[in-house]
Amino acid sequence: MASDSPEQLTLLRDTVRRSRTKEPAGITSSLPIARVAVDVSLPHLDRPFDYLVPDDLAEAAQPGVRVKVRFAGKDVDGFVLERLEASEHDGKLARIRKVVSAEQVLTPEVADLCRAVADRYAGVFADVTRLAVPPRHAKVEGEPLRCNQPGPPVVSTSLSEWSPYQHANGFLDAVRRGEAPRAIWTAVPGADWAVAFAQAAAVCASTGRGALLLAPDARDLERLAAACTAVLGERGFVTLSADLGPTARYRAFLSALRGCTRVVIGTRAAAFAPVADLGLVALWDDGDDSYAEPRAPYPHAREVLLLRAYRQQCAMVVGGFARSAETAALLESGWAAELIADRTVIRAAAPAVHIAGESDRDLARDPAARAARLPHRAFEVAREGLKTGPVLVQVPRAGYLPSLVCQTCRTPSRCTACGGPLRHTGSTGPASCAVCGRPAADHRCPECGDPRMRAAVVGARRTAEELGRAFAGVLVRTSGGDKILDAVSSEPALIVSTPGAEPVAEGGYSAALLLDTWLLLARPDLRAPEEAVRRWFNAAALVRSARDGGAVIMMGEPSATPLQAVVRWSPEGYATRELEERRAARLAPAAKLAEITGSAEAVADLITRIRQLTDSSSGLEVLGPVPTDDETVRAVVRTPRTYGSALARILKEAQSSRSTKKVPGPLRVQVDPATFG
Structure with missing residues (x-):
């Protein structure tokens, strides 16, 4: 049979293609x-x-x-x-x-919020929607709808947790009327903030509107979930958190989207939750760094909720035992009102707080009281507290001996292979490198040749070991790292915890020892004092009131302002002072900052473009660049707060100009970074 000609083959292929192609x-x-x-x-x-x-x-x-x-x-x-x-x-x-x-999945309200967040942080809408809308799971979408109406009626409408605060009734009445009050709530020591949040959500839900409650981490979220179960019932709320896993998170997201419940609780990931007819947003302990998103454009959950409250005209409450400079600025501007108890109520609820060595009597009894890590008075308070309940011991660092120095000249001990810090992970065996793990049995100080090393910082495990020897027969438990206790009983015990990992004690702790306060204050971050005060207030608030025998001893410099703030139990006074100092130093929140990190060429190029787009009246100031490692540098752009929106727009335009021209070099631009130092 003769083969087809090329023309015939072409015609045949075109015919087959037309037969297979559907008409659009x-x-x-x-x-x-x-x-x-x-x-x-x-x-x-x-x-x-x-x-x-x-x-x-x-x-x-x-x-x-x-x-x-x-x-x-x-x-x-x-x-x-x-x-x-x-x-x-x-x-x-x-x-x-x-x-x-x-x-x-992207409601109009959330889409509007995503655009506002992208503009606020000089970011891209697509990056924000990745934070707002979890990845799709088709199987979950195909599951039958479990509810057609919002959850059951509210189980409890008691407002007992709000009774100590002067203007709480007015705030909750405004929520009932569908208004949009905004408040900064400073909780009294020992307050059950989770129950208070659940009660506020119940007030909002009773009006037919939705509520969104945020907690900083999984432990606090569990506590909030237990409170919401008691107040709202098991079907009265849904939990939305990245820790749930992809499938469970998407199922919870759809439950909120479809209106199966009026109340959504969660961590940072829930800030964009699609709550129908939102009437209240609430956030606990806004200074916790867990609220800072590590992915571009790096929004803070507090700022997301502030934008949401403004754009959706809903009520907002930011609560905590301490107060951040950002919330102090909101109060000063009049954007929010203050919810705080009378000083007599606070004094009645607070434990007695003292600094070791603050009085002549302490020094007379123990001349080394200010220098000793555990002075005589601390042992006395711990011994007395163990008669009636558990005693909390807060240690800033986890591990055993996490940092070593030369015994003679105090030069930091380093690994000869990689330069990493040496440490002890237990009571036996040689020191080892914290980076590569190499043992350092033959280590000698490069400065003086001494093979001996001593601890620069004592960790929680070593502290627990020392306390176990000092208090023979007393149960010693640790909480920190990958072994965090959620709660402890009222039985006498020593609970050694790192900051943020303190378990809740049944009936409250009888006493607390806050060790190595200098270490928290010495962190290389301009926010270190505010963060230290927040952690100390959170720990001290777990202790019983002074009239019930509760006592807190802080080991540190008695004249230090952060320690004195805790002694006076004045978180609002310290936050106001911190804001004033930030204003004098032109730091956030009194000024608008943007941190630019990348290669030296890329950072210099972006700064040049920013200057070209900025007029002389902006007050723009560039700090740096300074090297952060061998390959990257960091610069900080600073303007007055009133020019903040313009700065974000200019940063976006400068980045757009670079990406249009495909200028090489990766850059990280972070507006109002959570840490700065």
């Missing part, structure tokens, strides 16, 4: 344009793009759904933001290729 669906006549936010993180492409809506996707392609679109020659994900009659684009429009899911 027509474009819908009703709102044929979809405005789509594409999942692209380039700053110069941070805007929505218009696409045509085919007839067969017209019903599913609703605002908030996930779609696939063609962008820059490849298929990318995106969200439909809105449907329009016409497009302002003059050129040819591409079609939406696929509706990934008909679930409208």
Whole structure:
């Protein structure tokens, strides 16, 4: 048989292709344009793009759904933001290729919030939506809807936890009326903040509106969940946290999205939760660094909720035993009101707080009281406290001997292989490197040749060992690192804990020893004093009141302002003073800061572009650049607070200019960094 000619083969291939290719669906006549936010993180492409809506996707392609679109020659994900009659684009429009899911996961309120957060932090909308909307799980979407109406009626409407505060009734009455009051709440020592949050959420839910409650970490979230179960019932709320895992998190997200409950609780990941008809947002202990998002554009959960309260006109309360400089600034500006108890109530609830060596009597009995790590008075307080209950011992560092120095000249001991710090991980065996793990049995000080080493810092495990010998027969437990205790009984015991890992004691601790206070204050961070005060207040608030015998002993310099703030139990006074010092030093929150990190060439290029975009009246100041390691440098851009929005816009424009021209060099731009030093 004769072979086909090339012309015949070409004709045959074209015929087969036409038979296999479906005719494209027509474009819908009703709102044929979809405005789509594409999942692209380039700053110069941070805007929505218009696409045509085919007839067969017209019903599913609703605002908030996930779609696939063609962008820059490849298929990318995106969200439909809105449907329009016409497009302002003059050129040819591409079609939406696929509706990934008909679930409208990006609500208009959350989309508006994502845009505001991106603008606030000089970031990209696509990066924020990755934080706001968890990855899809098709199996979870296919599960039957478990509820058609919000949860059951509120179990309890008692407001007992709010009774000590002067203006709490007025705040909660405003929430009942559907208004948008804003408050900074300074809790009295020993207050059950979780129950108070649950009661406030119950007030909001009773009006038919939703509430969003945030806790800093998983332990606090469990405590909040237990309180909400008691007040709202098991079906009265949903927990949304990244720790749940992808499937459970998406299931909880859909539960909130579909209106199965009016109350959502969670950690940082829940700040963008799609709560219907939001009436209240609440956040506990806003100074905790867990609220700072480590992914671009690095938003802080407190700022996200502030934007949300403003844009959705809902009530907001930020609570804590301590107070941050940021919340002090909100009070000073009049943006929020103060919820605080009368001084007589605070004094009645607070433990007696003393600093070792603060009086002549202490020094007469123990001349080394100010220098000793555990002076005589601390032993006395611990011994007396163990007669009636557990005693808390807060140690700033975990481990055994986490840092070693030369016995003679105090030179830090370093590994000869990698330069890492040497440490002891137990009571036996040689020191080893904290970086590479290499034993240092033959170590000699490079300065003086002495092979002996001593501890620069004593960790929680070594402290527990020493206390166990000093208090023979007393149970000693540790909490910190990967072994954190959630709660302890009222039985006498010594609980050695690192900051933030203190378990709650049944009936409160009878006493607390706060060791090595200098170490928390010596952290290389300008926020170190505020962070230290916050941790001390949180620990001291777990101790019984002075009238019930509760006592706190702090080991440190008696004249130090941060320690005196705890002695006087004045978190509001310390926050005001801290704000004034920040204002004098032109630091956040009194000024607007942006930290730029990258290669020297990339940082210099961005700073040049920022200066070109900034006018002379902005008060712009550039600090640095200074090297952070062998390959990167860091610069800080600073302006007055009133110019903050303009600075964020200029940072975005400068980054867009770089990405448009494909200027090489990675950069990290962080507005109002959580740490600064």
